[in-house]
Amino acid sequence: xxxVAVELEDxxxxxxxxxxxxxxxxxxxxxxxxxxxxxxxxxMNKIRRELKGTAEAAGFFSEEDxxxxxx
Numbered sequence: 001x002x003x004v005a006v007e008l009e010d011x012x013x014x015x016x017x018x019x020x021x022x023x024x025x026x027x028x029x030x031x032x033x034x035x036x037x038x039x040x041x042x043x044m045n046k047i048r049r050e051l052k053g054t055a056e057a058a059g060f061f062s063e064e065d066x067x068x069x070x071x
Contacts, residue, residue, distance in 0.1 A: 006031070 008016065020030040060066050
């Protein structure tokens with residue numbers, strides 16, 4: 001595991017500390033969880049962008065269209 005130093009605005013640090021206390025996680029673990037979640041969301045958004053043309057060609061223009069089809 002690698003240690004990374006980050007610079008946070010005071011308010012962001014206070015919010016992080018408050019959130020960490022709420023879920024009973026050390027700040028470092030909270031930051032790791034936040035980064036993992038962010039990277040996962042970005043990966044999913046990239047996949048959506050890549051598949052958009054294929055989906056539209058098949059008649060799917062929204063997530064609702066997909067849900068309707070599989071329901």
